[in-house]
Amino acid sequence: xNDIVIEARDLVKSYQMGEIEVHALAGxxxxxxxxxxxxxxxxxxxxxxxxxxxxxxxxxxxxxDYILDGEHVSDLSQDELADIRNxxxxxxxxxxxxxxxxxxxxxxxxxxxxxxxxxxxxxERATKALQSVGLGDRIYHRPTxxxxxxxxxxxxxxxxxxxxxxxxxxxxxxxxxxxxGREIMDLLLSLNRDQGVTVIVVTHDPEVSAQTxxxxxxxxxxxxxxx
Amino acid sequence: xxxxxxIFEALESLNANKMRSALTIIGVVIGVGAVIAMLSLGEGVQxxxxxxxxxxxxxxxFVFSGNEDEEVxxxxxxxxxxxxxxxDPFNAPSVQTAVASIGGRVEASYGxxxxxxxxxGTTASYASVRDIELEEGEFLTDDHQLGxxxxxxxxxxxxxxxxGRRDGVVGETIRLAGQPLRVIGLTxxxxxxxxxxxxxxxxxxxxxxxxxLVSRSIVGEVDTIYVQAVDADSVTAASQEVTELxxxxxxxxxGAADDFTIFSQDSxxxxxxxxxxxxxxxxxxxxxxxxxxxxxxxxxxxxVSVTERTREIGLRKALGARKSHILTQFLTESALLxxxxxxxxxxxxxGLSKVVSIIAIQSxxxxxxxxxxxxxxxxxxxxxAVGIFFGIYxxxxxxxxxxxxxxxxx
Numbered sequence: 001x002n003d004i005v006i007e008a009r010d011l012v013k014s015y016q017m018g019e020i021e022v023h024a025l026a027g028x029x030x031x032x033x034x035x036x037x038x039x040x041x042x043x044x045x046x047x048x049x050x051x052x053x054x055x056x057x058x059x060x061x062x063x064x065d066y067i068l069d070g071e072h073v074s075d076l077s078q079d080e081l082a083d084i085r086n087x088x089x090x091x092x093x094x095x096x097x098x099x100x101x102x103x104x105x106x107x108x109x110x111x112x113x114x115x116x117x118x119x120x121x122x123x124e125r126a127t128k129a130l131q132s133v134g135l136g137d138r139i140y141h142r143p144t145x146x147x148x149x150x151x152x153x154x155x156x157x158x159x160x161x162x163x164x165x166x167x168x169x170x171x172x173x174x175x176x177x178x179x180x181g182r183e184i185m186d187l188l189l190s191l192n193r194d195q196g197v198t199v200i201v202v203t204h205d206p207e208v209s210a211q212t213x214x215x216x217x218x219x220x221x222x223x224x225x226x227x
Numbered sequence: 228x229x230x231x232x233x234i235f236e237a238l239e240s241l242n243a244n245k246m247r248s249a250l251t252i253i254g255v256v257i258g259v260g261a262v263i264a265m266l267s268l269g270e271g272v273q274x275x276x277x278x279x280x281x282x283x284x285x286x287x288x289f290v291f292s293g294n295e296d297e298e299v300x301x302x303x304x305x306x307x308x309x310x311x312x313x314x315d316p317f318n319a320p321s322v323q324t325a326v327a328s329i330g331g332r333v334e335a336s337y338g339x340x341x342x343x344x345x346x347x348g349t350t351a352s353y354a355s356v357r358d359i360e361l362e363e364g365e366f367l368t369d370d371h372q373l374g375x376x377x378x379x380x381x382x383x384x385x386x387x388x389x390x391g392r393r394d395g396v397v398g399e400t401i402r403l404a405g406q407p408l409r410v411i412g413l414t415x416x417x418x419x420x421x422x423x424x425x426x427x428x429x430x431x432x433x434x435x436x437x438x439x440l441v442s443r444s445i446v447g448e449v450d451t452i453y454v455q456a457v458d459a460d461s462v463t464a465a466s467q468e469v470t471e472l473x474x475x476x477x478x479x480x481x482g483a484a485d486d487f488t489i490f491s492q493d494s495x496x497x498x499x500x501x502x503x504x505x506x507x508x509x510x511x512x513x514x515x516x517x518x519x520x521x522x523x524x525x526x527x528x529x530x531v532s533v534t535e536r537t538r539e540i541g542l543r544k545a546l547g548a549r550k551s552h553i554l555t556q557f558l559t560e561s562a563l564l565x566x567x568x569x570x571x572x573x574x575x576x577x578g579l580s581k582v583v584s585i586i587a588i589q590s591x592x593x594x595x596x597x598x599x600x601x602x603x604x605x606x607x608x609x610x611x612a613v614g615i616f617f618g619i620y621x622x623x624x625x626x627x628x629x630x631x632x633x634x635x636x637x
Binding site: 053056058059078079082083085086087091093097099101102110111113114115119158162 | 552
């Protein structure tokens with residue numbers, strides 16, 4: 001497979017801060033191949049989060065063109081963006097972001113509910129996704145009854161359950177101890193290697209980025225180096 | 228998303244904040260309870276008043292001298308001759324009976340006891356026209372009229388006050404404005420009514436009242452003529468016949484205003500109904516304000532909830548929730564809060580009005596609260612509507628959150 005899943009063309013994101021216009025991204029271009037494992041690095045304030053929000057379709061660029069899995073995202077409405085996120089993007093957050101009053105299974109079924117998947121199929125697919133991250137015996141546990149590493153596994157299962165084009169992981173190991181962090185990275189690596197999932201890890205931890213195939217480094221809103 | 232899933236999820240999140248949800252629901256419970264209690268009690272009062280009006284008699288018309296709507300000069304008073312003319316079936320075929328009365332408040336006394344009573348001077352047919360039943364003795368007869376007899380029929384309240392008993396009062400002699408009268412009958416208790424007590428009354432023959440108890444400057448003048456129509460369908464016809472006959476007897480020119488006024492029992496009933504309707508609307512409105520306050524409580528709590536769950540909303544959006552999904556979720560929660568409150572409120576209102584009715588009956592007023600499916604449906608649907616209305620603003624606020632901002636929220 002050598003097709004392109006992400007095309008970023010001269011992405012610009014600027015904010016108006018009082019009188020001054022701040023460029024969080026000042027013209028960023030790169031491609032990501034399907035099945036790649038790459039990391040986005042850079043010091044804080046370099047525009048990492050802004051780039052991740054645009055790549056994850058949470059936000060729109062103020063200039064440039066972004067094509068995700070063949071769809072031009074730049075001029076979509078909020079609801080169309082929501083549908084794109086639902087079908088094409090899986091998110092893994094630093095702080096897991098699970099619904100604390102719902103079971104692991106209910107958390108994983110959530111994206112499918114917005115996709116309009118039937119009840120029975122939701123349960124079946126969610127169970128399978130939890131089994132694939134090694135939590136088949138804990139599907140009815142609530143997040144509070146799970147360890148940090150287990151919670152992040154639930155989040156990964158939730159991210160994958162709609163078979164997205166890309167998996168966006170924002171500091172996925174940032175809230176974990178080093179052992180659980182390694183396990184989560186291993187899981188992401190194996191998902192990439194065995195199932196061909198395109199994984200984009202946003203991090204400032206060199207140990208994490210060292211495990212990825214390619215590193216994109218941002219500084220002051222521009223690419224410092226693309227390997 | 229299917230409806231049961233949405234409702235289940237909403238219940239789950241309401242359950243997560245039990246105390247807060249319960250307090251919010253209580254606000255609605257009180258509001259709906261008050262509305263239900265007020266409406267059902269109001270309708271109970273209405274039923275009780277219309278019952279009392281129908282107790283006055285049946286198919287009745289009341290004829291008074293004078294006109295309250297238009298100014299009339301040279302009012303010809305109503306006279307006994309008018310009554311006699313109305314009783315002639317040739318003149319007024321729809322009139323079953325017409326009966327004259329004069330009256331006023333007089334002092335009644337027996338032994339050392341005295342009391343102010345409502346005295347009515349009338350004739351024998353009054354009993355049938357006004358549905359008067361006797362507990363003991365007999366009503367006034369034609370012989371009493373002819374003989375200008377010194378007799379009286381008294382109401383139970385008068386018996387209580389003068390004699391302290393209701394048995395064996397027939398044959399006693401009471402004094403009415405100083406005149407001795409022999410008691411020949413005691414009426415059955417009718418209870419209090421909107422028009423004053425029907426029990427604190429003394430009936431005397433019209434002729435006796437005129438000669439001994441009240442002074443009227445015009446010979447044969449009467450205060451009120453009660454006209455009973457043949458049946459319910461002929462009340463309107465009877466009213467027309469009375470009008471025509473009295474106009475011709477009073478020699479009124481065509482186009483001149485009537486110098487008398489006819490009230491029908493129906494018009495009194497509908498007047499009473501319109502008064503009680505105003506009462507119901509007023510009470511319901513006051514109760515509605517408390518429902519409004521309950522609704523504001525819902526809005527308040529939903530706003531807090533939206534702020535607290537900003538991150539959750541951001542996450543849901545990140546996972547692909549459209550604006551409508553978030554809107555539906557929060558609207559369902561607020562509608563559920565108020566619907567649960569509404570259902571409990573119906574129960575509270577039912578209990579409340581039962582309690583009020585028991586207290587009212589013990590203090591002598593017969594109010595039976597009236598519950599209709601309509602009232603219950605109205606209150607329940609209205610409360611759900613309140614929940615949706617006051618939920619719209621918070622829900623819209625949640626749905627309009629920017630996903631990036633919401634996810635960043637701590």
